[in-house]
C-alpha cells in the first residue's frame with residue numbers, strides 16, 4: 001500500500017510523562033493510552049520517521065489493563081491526530097484494525113436484531129463494523145457512506161406504488177455500481193432501505209459462507225460521508241424467487257436471478273390497499289407486489305377472464321434480415337474502411353490530447369502533492385494548537401475548580417468566624433451578667449460580713465449585759481436576804497414591843513403592818529426582778545434595748561429598794577429607840 005508504514009517496535013517505560021501528561025501502563029484512562037501514543041510518536045520521530053506523512057495511526061499496544069479489543073476516534077476530520085489502538089491479544093485480528101479505522105472514517109457500528117427481537121449493536125456478521133470474525137467489507141450503507149459504491153437511488157418520485165422495478169446489483173466487493181438505496185418518505189419515520197449483493201471477492205474474501213451470494217437488506221438513516229450512525233442488517237435472500245416483505249414501508253424485495261457476477265432483484269412497493277383490481281391488472285400493475293402482473297398473475301387472470309377478456313396472442317418472431325448482394329456488401333465494406341480511417345485519425349488525435357492532459361495531470365499532481373505537504377504542516381500546527389488549547393482548558397478548569405473549592409472553604413471559614421463571633425459576644429454577655437452577679441454577691445457578702453461583725457458585737461454586748469444583769473440579780477437577792485433579816489429583826493423587835501404597852505403595841509402593830517406591807521411589795525418587786533432577769537437571760541442576744549431598759553428599771557427598782565431599805569432602817573432605828581424608851585419606862 002502506498003503512503004503507509006509499519007513502524008519498527010517501540011519500547012516504552014512502564015510510566016512516563018509526555019507533553020505534560022503523566023501516563024502509566026498500570027491504568028487505561030484516556031491520558032494513559034494517549035500518553036503511550038504520544039511517547040511512541042516521539043520515539044519514531046527521533047528515529048527520523050516523518051509521521052506527518054501518515055494521516056491514520058494504529059497503535060498495537062502490549063497486553064494491558066484495557067478491557068477493550070480496540071479503540072478509535074469515531075470520525076476524524078484531520079483536525080487532530082487520527083488514532084486508534086489495538087489491545088495486545090488482538091494484533092492478529094485484521095478485522096479489529098479495519099473496525100477501528102472504520103470508526104476513524106466516520107463509520108458507526110453494524111447492528112442486527114437477535115431472534116428475541118433485541119437489537120445487538122455489533123450483531124451484523126456481514127460487516128467489519130460488527131464483532132464477528134475475519135476481515136470483510138462493511139455493510140452496504142457503510143460502503144455507500146464511504147463512497148466505495150455508487151448505489152442506485154430510489155424515492156417516492158422514481159418508485160411508484162404497484163410498479164415492480166427490476167434492478168441489477170453488482171457485487172459490492174467487486175463492482176462500483178453496486179447497491180440500491182431506497183428512500184421511503186411515504187413510511188413516516190422509517191429509515192432508508194439498502195440492498196447489496198455480496199460475493200467472496202476482494203475485501204469480502206473471508207466473508208462467512210452464510211452471507212456469500214446473497215442479497216442483503218439493510219436499514220440505515222445515514223445521509224452522507226460524515227454521518228457516524230449505526231446500520232442494521234434486516235435479512236438476506238439466498239435463492240432465486242425468495243422475497244423479503246417489509247410491512248412498515250410496504251416494500252417487497254425479490255431475488256430474481258444471478259447474472260454477470262451480480263444479482264437481478266425486483267423491488268416493489270405495495271399500493272394501498274395492496275390488492276389487484278381489474279384496472280390494475282389491465283394497467284399491468286403489481287399492486288400486491290407478488291412479482292406477477294396481468295395474465296401472468298393468477299389473481300389478475302381470474303379478474304380479466306371474468307371481465308370477458310382473452311389473453312393476448314403470443315409475440316410474433318422478428319422478421320428475417322433480407323439477403324444482401326455482393327455489391328452491397330462491398331459498398332458497406334468501403335464505408336466501413338473509410339469510417340475506420342476517420343476513426344484512426346480521431347484516435348491518434350485523441351491520444352495526443354490524452355498525453356497532453358496526462359502531462360498536465362502530472363503537473364497538477366505535483367502541485368497537489370506540494371500543497372498536501374503544506375497542508376500536513378498546517379495540520380501539525382493545528383494539532384499543536386489544539387493540544388495547547390486543550391491543555392489551557394484543562395488548566396483553566398483545574399484553576400476554576402480550585403477557585404471554587406477555595407471560595408467554598410472561605411465561605412465555610414467565614415461561617416465559622418461568624419459563629420465564633422456570635423459565641424464570643426454571647427460569652428461576653430454572660431460574663432458581664434456574671435460580673436454583675438459577682439458584684440451583687442460581693443456587696444451582699446460585705447453586707448453579710450458587716451452583719452456578722454455587728455452580730456458578734458451585739459453578742460459580746462449582750463454577753464456583757466447578761467453578766468451585768470446577773471450581778472444585778474445577785475445584788476437583788478442579797479437585798480432580799482437583807483430585807484428578810486430586817487424583817488426577822490423587826491419581828492423580834494415587835495415581840496419585844498408586845499411586851500410593852502398596848503398603845504405602843506398598837507403603834508408597833510401598825511408600823512409592823514406597814515413594814516410587812518412594804519416588805520410584801522418589796523418581795524413582789526424582787527420576784528418581778530427575778531422574772532425580768534430570767535427573761536433578759538433568755539432574750540439576751542436579740543434585745544439589747546429591752547435589756548438596757550430592764551437594766552435601767554432594775555437599777556431604778558434597786559434605788560427604790562435602797563430608798564425603802566433606808567426608810568426601813570430609819571423606821572427600825574426609830575422603833576428601836578422607841579423600844580428603849582418603852583423599856584426604860586418599865
Ligand SMILES: [Zn+2]
Nearest residue numbers: 099100103109
Ligand atoms: Zn467499534
